Amino acid sequence: MNVSVNLTSQTGSHAGAAVPATVLYEFFRNDPSRNYVGAGLLDLLGYDPVGDEFDRAQGWGPLIHPDDADTFAKTAKTDKSTDQTTVDGTQKRATFRLRHKNGDWVAVEDCAISRTLATGEVVTSGCLTELERGADLSSCDGKVSPLRNSDKLHKRLLDSLAEGVVVHDANGAVVEFNNTALEILGLTSDELTHKVPLRDGWGFIREDGTPLARGELPGRTVLVTGKREYGVVLGIKRPDDAFAWIRVNAEPLHNEEAGTFDGVVVSFADITDVKQAEAAFRERGLLYRQMFSNTTAVNILVDPEDGRIVDASQAAEALYDFADGGLVGRKIPDLDVDGAPSLHKHVADVFEKGVLSFVVRHRLGNGEIRKMEVHAGVIELHERKYIHTTNVDITDREHYERMLTDANRKLDEERQRLNEIIWATNAGTWEWNVRTGETRFNERWAEIIGYTLEELEPVSIDTWLSHAHPEDLEKSEALLHGTFNSETEYYECECRMRHKNGSWVWVLDRGKVVEWDEEGKPLRMSGTHADITPSKAVEAEIRRLAQTDQLTGLSNRYQFNSMLSQIIEINKRFEKKIVLMLLDLDRFKAVNDTFGHPVGDKLLVEVGKIIKRNCREADVVARLGGDEFAVVLPLMEDVRDATIPAQRIIDEVSRLQMIDGNEVHVGISIGISTCADHNANPDSIYRDADKALYRAKNCGRNRFCFFVEGSCNDCSCIDAKLCGRNAVNPDQA
DSSP, rough: OOOOOOOOOOOSSSSSSSSSSOEEEEEEEOOGGGOOOHHHHHHHHHTTTSSSOOOOOTTTTGBBBGGGGGHHHHHHHHOOTTTTTOOOEEEEEEEEEEEEEOOOOOEEEEEEEEEEEESEEEEEEEEEEEEETTTOOOOOOOOOOOOOOOOHHHHHHHTOOSSSEEEEEESSSSEEEEEEHHHTTTOOOHHHTTTOOTTTTTTEEETTTTTEEEGGGGHHHHHHHOOEEEEEEEEEEOOTSSSSEEEEEEEEEETTTTTTTEEEEEEEEEOOOHHHHHHHHHHHHHHHHHHHHHHSEEEEEEEEETTTTEOOOOOHHHHOOOOTTTTOOOOOHHHHHOHHHHHHHHHHHHHHHSEEEEEEEEEOOSSSSEEEEEOOOOOOOEEEEEEEEEEEEEEEHHHHHHHHHHHHHHHHHHHHHHHHHHHHHHHHHHEETTTTTTTEEEEHHHTTOOHHHHHOOOHHHHHHHHHHHHHHHHHHHHHHHHHTTTTSSEEEEEEEEETSSSOEEEEEEEEEEEEEOOOOOOOEEEEEEEEHHHHHHHOOOOOOOOHHHHHOBBHHHHHHHHHHHHHHHHHHHHHHHHEEEEEEEHHHHHHHHOHHHHHHHHHHHHHHHHHHSSSSSSSEEEEEEEEEEEEEEEEEEEGGGGGGHHHHHHHHHHOOETTEEEOOOOEEEEEEEEOOSOOOOHHHHHHHHHHHHHHHHHHHSHHHSETTTTEEEEEOOSSSSHHHTTTTGGGGO
């Protein structure tokens, strides 16, 4: 910023009225090209201090308010009564309005002094001071009135400056300054004039951060060289760590009449905000550059006039891989397989729409052709428009998309086949969100238990729990935990579900975890329900046939052996007694020989009914083969209680039986044994009962006999002597 300051020599180069030490403008009557206007005034009127928008040669004339034109003319008029220039020291003061660059009116007070140089040139020096906004100018009479005190004008000129001003004499001593200078420098009057030492830590630095000695300051340089220093940027470092940037102008002062060097005027402005803005701008520029270049995005800057690439990111250079100089300088038509027509069309579209995305085919440095998805937009740099593009190589992506399309098509086909299989197998399906409990069933799932899916709404895992048999839930839960803990690959459980009609339906419930979380816990599970009620019925029938005597319907020997072992264990647990009765028909062979086997078979069936009828529900009745039967009586308090069913069976079997019109008469012998201790086993108890049965046969048949270790006691024989014989040696009976 320029501020012209004239210094009057202390030895006196001018006589008469004192000349102000500083001015904000200087107008030369005969040579307007030398006119000077300070930066502060230009800023007041809205003009760029370093630009050429303001016509300094014309001064304020074109900007005067029409109503104030006469006032301004009278103030600026030169006294020509004697055809001489105005007398030196003529002081003028006036108020008028000037047009701001934005069209507003600015009211100012003009304080000026005119003087005549030795060359005859008339120079008017002064300052404009903005009045309070909205000030009434009607009181201005348009007359020129002299300032009564030129020192007052001098002070007002200095203190009204927005810039700091420091004036040095020819020896470098500070002879004048304004308050703005003290504020910007952070000094006191005594420190600036060196009446007291400067505080430690105060000083200047250059823009590059290096310290600047006081002897290297612009004002000192002008004292030595006599040449003007303009626009020097310095940093001020204060003891309180405050910091400011200033732009300094230093101009030599000459006494034009005497032709002597009078000193230096230094003006400076605080440009800290400007420097910060510049730093921010540079930072943004650097950031943009890094965002443009140091990224994985393929960024290209294109001159739309000829398609020339003016800039490219590192990723773009790497993708296109031109060994002979890279991308910059090449033209888009050289890359585009479709050439210039494609470029012209896309440039026109981008300029029309501002932003545009399109697909082109580019040829890489190695000759390979790749498909590019281009995202383009218009940007402006240095008052020129360019097209910025981000190119995405979609060649592989399209290949993958085709593969994905094929995979989806195959997946749809597979899903269709799966649906057909599910439909053909008549299986119900389910999906279970293990974490939320949300569950989905198909219609068949509901049909298996006699419902429609709508009747079961809303469905959840509770739908399954409410219909499953309570006895099967524990087993199902155990199997599920095994799958959740990865002990089994999939879950499978046969369980019962209550049908809508109240019956129980057997289903085969199968499923697998299809999604796990990061901690290895199940998220989702899918599976099927298959109605296995018919197969369960077949299985039950097969099991029944495997465990049942086909003639009598009683348990067979296999089932008898199995049940005997289980009952022995149950009796041990409850500390009860178990009784085994072995039964064998007397004179059965004669029946077969006399009446034939069909009659004998029907007799066996009838005997089986008699035995079953005279036993408890919990007793196990079996036909072991031929005419031999067995009864297991569990949980007996007293083994002698077995005499009651034994005697009833003997009495009923020994009665006359009518079989197919034939009178058949047989008897039955019974051997009874029990567990002698808790160490008994099926073989021993069977062996003991068999011995007792043998004794009953020897005692005359059609009777029962108990086995006690070493003897056969409590026999129903008529001959008491036979009862006392040792059952261990039946051959001696």
